[in-house]
Every structure is written in structure tokens, then in C-alpha cells.
Amino acid sequence: MTLPSWQDKSLGSTARGALWLVSEIGEGNIFTKSQLREAFPDVAQIDRRLRSLRDHGYRIDTSRDDPSLLQQEQRFVTQGADVWVPGKSKTPRHKNSLTATQRAQVLYADNHLCRSCGIGVGEAYEEGGLELAKLNVARRKVLDPDGNVQHQLIAECKRCGVAGGPDREVDLGALLDLVQDLAPIEQRLFAKWISSDQRTLSPIEKLWGIYRTLPDASRTAITQALNEMIGNTDQGTGK
Template sequence: MSLPSWQKKLDGNRKVGSMARAALWLATEVGEGNIFTKADLRSAFSDVAQIDRRIRQLRDYGWRIDFSRDDPSLKQDEQRFVSRGADVWIPGQAKTPRHKNSLTAAQRQKVFQADGYLCRSCGIASGEEYGDDDVTQAVLNVARRKVVLADGSEEHQLVTECKRCGSGSGDREVNLEALLELVEDLSPMERRILAGWIAADRRSPEPIDRLWGLYRTLPEEARKAVAGALDDADAADGMDD
């Protein structure tokens, strides 16, 4: 069955949205597995101001479109149309995904409370000023994060994120299965340390971390002096043995 033309803005009396047209363009002009650029996209949809956003929205409907952060072989301005999802040009197929539904005030408050009223990406609290900006104050939002569970299934979970961290982040994905495998690879001592950080919901720098931070600020000659002191201490320890 042939697909409708991506160039048509009307299907009878029904308006065809730009996301549906973008999907048809990918399916008929680009083809699965092939690369397209932002210039290609904007040339085809010169009449659509936010066509990049419409392409990203297709990912919510099962369309897989890889960016350079997903596929290191792609250049910064390239994207790869990997596979097709829902036929969003068909009425009823482009309903808002469940994980995109609006949250109630009570739901948002519950997420904020669970996350300690802190951005889980940078740790800033609502109303605090950013260290590099004495004017802008942090505003907290609730983001939907795709999580790949240990059994391989996917779900969207809610997390607190400040407006700055959420800006331009796209659809972040967390692979819980891979993370749990890394936890299993830790030594017993490392697991105890990590468990302590998790229980406190913060990491207190160890003395060696603070020393490293101070060392990194030193001029070259001072760094050499520290390195020499370590060599001398190692030599003295060897003599004691």
C-alpha cells in the first residue's frame, strides 16, 4: 500500500500536521537506515519553523531516529532514520503517549518531595542562584526519564530537574540493567561506600579527594613539589620495610 504524499497539507478536509508530514518524508524520501542532515530537513520543510522538534517528537511514537550522541559515527548535523514507528498520519495513531500526559499538582509535589526538592542532575534547589550566574535563580520542573529496566523493558519515570539541566536535554535514557551490572562488579568495600552515599543521598569528599582538588589548582612548580614529596615518602616507606 502506497503512503500519502508528505507534501500534502490537507487530506480531504483534514489538515495534515507537520509531524505527520515529517514522518512521511522520512519513510518515502529518506528510507530506513539512511542518513539525513538538518539542511535536508529544513530544505524540505522551509515553511515549518520547528521541524527539528517535530522529528524529535516522532520518537515518542516508536520511531527511532539516532543523533550524533546516539551514534558516534554521525556528524554533528547528521541524523539516521533507523526504523519506523506508528503511522502518525492516520487519524487516531498520533494520540499523546501516556508518559506525556499532564501531571497534577499533587503528582508534581510528590516527585519534588521524593527527590528532596533538588535537581537530580546538578543538585541545585529551587530559588538558588547558579554559581556562574548571580542573576538567574533555579526553577524546578518534573522531567520524564526513559529507564531501561533489568528485564529489558522500558518505562518512563518521573524525576526532578531544574530548567537549565532540562533545556535541550532531549529524551535522556537510563540503562538500569547496565548500571546494576556495574554495581555487581564493585568490590565489597566499594559497595559499602556506595551504599553509604545512597543512604545519605550525598557524597562527602574523602580527604584524598580534597587533596586532589587542591593539587589541581596549583601552578606547575608547586605540582612538581607535591610529586617530589610523594616520591620521597615512597622511598622512605621502602627503607622502613
């Protein structure tokens, strides 16, 4: 399907900005503020028009979202709705500007923790470095058991927001089925984790997590050593 020209001023600046991204920049590519303003010298607030595309599913990263970008650079990551098509430019019902109070309430409800990786605001990431976690309020798409779709607010660090993108979806009905399938003792244990909003890993779970990060040769060495230990134990017990 042939796209309209992004230079067609009758389309409006938001639609023209979207078309410029799609036809001139392309998904995954970088553009600068200077390029944008040179393309739209007749639009005084073209930066704002481009930012409004995020309300329609477009993902446009800045240096705040992607540290590899320079301050004047942005990356067109994902195309959203065809806003140049009549009826497609309506702002989604779930998208409303958050007040400072609403944002504070979401962060408080989530214990000021990223609900994707668990890091707290101001904490350093495990791999070290100078970067400290900063929390945003994101919208997570939730599919209710009755089939309805809603968008719920969640605390998420910037790094997880970049990695996960805007397409994350939670199937609440499927999760409830998994909870129902747990044995009663597992349900009680799960309830304790929920009550304390944390889970302390056992030594064997920590060891499993480390094992999964090992190269193949190292995993093989662990497997062989473990099998030998089990074999020696079985011999000692007469099994």
C-alpha cells in the same frame, strides 16, 4: 524519501506543523511566533498544535528553556516521530498530563533537588549570576533488567533539561551489575550515601575535581610538583 507538502490541509494541522518545521525551518534553527502564524493563517490554535509535537519526541525550546532566545523566538532542536505517517501520530503511552498533586509528590520524593546536577530549587548556580534554579518534572527512559522499557518521573532543573535533552536513558540492569561488583565495604558505604541522599566529598576528591578543570600547562605543573613530593618522601623513607 520525499516529504509531503506542509501546505496539504488534508494531513491535519499537527502533521502540517511538523512538516513545516522539518522542511522550512530545519533542526537547530530559530523561528518566531509571527512566522508560524503567517504560515498557518487558517489554523486558529497552531501554537498549541506545535506544542503537542513534544509528546512525539520533538524538542522545541522557548526562552524559558534557552535564555539566549528572545521571548518571541523558539528553536527547533530535534525532530521526533514522522507524525504525518498514518499510525505515527498516536500519543505515547507514557505521556499523560501531570496533576499538581502528582508534580508535588515527585518533587517531594526527590527532596526538591535536581537529580542531574543536585541543585535545589531556588538556589543559585555555582558560577554566580542572577539565575536561580527552577525545577521541572521530567520523564526519564528506564531500561529494566528484563528488557522492558518504562518512563519514570524525576525532578530536574531547567538547565539540565536543556543540556540533556529528551533522549536520556538509564540501563537499570547495568547499574545493578555495577552495584553487585562492589566490595562489601563499598556496598555499605554506598548504602549510607543512599540513606542520607547526599555524599560529602573528601579533600582529595575535591582536589581531583578542581584538577580536572585546569588547562594542560597547569595540570602538568601539578603533576611535576606531585612527583617531586612523592620522590622526596620515598627518599626520606628509604624506598
